[in-house]
Amino acid sequence: MASLTTTDLTRVALDLVGMDELPGDSAVYVEGTGLSRVMMGIDIAAAELMLARQLGLDGVIAHHPAGGDAHLHYPRVLTTQIDFLINAGVPADVAEEAIRPKIRGAELTAQTRNFDHVPSVARLLGMPFLNVHLPLDEYGRRVMVAAVDEHLGTVRPNREPLVRDVVAGLMTIPELRDARTDIKVAVGEADSPAGQVFVFHGAGTNGGFAAARAMWDAGIDTVVYIHIAPPDADQLRALNRAGKNVVISGHISSDMIGINRYVADLEQRGLEVVRMSGL
Ligand SMILES: [Fe+2]
Ligand SMILES: [Fe+2]
Known part of the structure; x- marks a missing residue:
């Protein structure tokens, strides 16, 4: 039986694409060790965390940002869009001009959010919880x-x-x-x-x-x-x-390309993954 940590779970995702650290749209909300059976869904909120407890699971992984740093730092990953445009042949200043308003908007959206709502539920449940977004995409x-x-x-x-x-x-x-x-x-x-x-x-x-x-x-x-x-x-x-x-x-079908590969890698390490919310 597997005995993994939340750090192991993020490492598997980062290794998939050769990233060194979690990008702004991905976060560990509640750290955990000794994980052998986890639930993964594209969207995880309070009810899904309760479900994981009811099913006797010992951790939860979301794909989409679920709060905390992944909401607060999300605008940072949008700078990737500027890089994409430059790779597509768009002049750097035009790329910047096209994406900057979107980043400013995302910063205002991040500021409006009750970013600790879902993480607070995971903390009270003592439920290890993280999300991995950009690496899988x-x-x-x-x-x-x-x-x-x-x-x-x-x-x-x-x-x-x-x-x-x-x-x-x-x-x-x-x-x-x-x-x-x-x-x-x-x-x-x-x-x-x-x-x-x-x-x-x-x-x-x-x-x-x-x-x-x-x-x-x-x-x-x-x-x-x-x-x-x-x-x-x-x-x-x-x-x-x-x-x-x-x-x-x-x-969802496109999100599943990265998610399926990630789940396969986790299962290869002996982790049991209960699929839900789009998986
Ligand atoms: Fe995605
Ligand atoms: Fe998505």
Whole structure:
């Protein structure tokens, strides 16, 4: 039987992508040792912590930030979006201008939150509790990039890849192929050329309208997000930019790419993981 610590659980996630320390959107809320049976869910709140106690489990892992430092420091991970845009060919000052308002907004949101609500429940229960967000999404991003690249590589010798080929590439990933949600071409057309493709995932959240427009302006033709707010999709559509596309892979199915790998690694260490909330 496994006997792991909360530090072990974070280490497994960090090792998955070669990170040294927990990013701003991930945190250990209640430390613990001697863990052998834990519960993992995408979203964990007070009721789920009580459920874990009722099931006799000795720890809980969330994917999404659940309070504490992961809420307070969340805006820091959004700077990754600036790096993404620069990697997509957006000039540094334009990238900064596109993302800075979003970071300022996130800082105000963080300030409004009752960030200790859920962690306080875990503390009173004496329930070891953590969340790992960015490391698992970064793993998922790498898988998505590789799947799209590989599939477009098989299409290219015969014809120009289309947006539907980007979708087909994503569909080679089991979590997306077997998902109950469809991959959507939210902006653009499935039959237009894919052109330059950029997978924008693993940066706190999607880049919304501003990041997609900046990428389009910089020569990216097809942006892949895992989700987008409907008004942002409407705004992008209203730009009427011929040949420009946004593909949406699906939130929970895409989150599951990293989560499944993480759970497999934990189980390999002998940990029993009870899956819930999207797993
Ligand atoms: Fe995620
Ligand atoms: Fe998510």
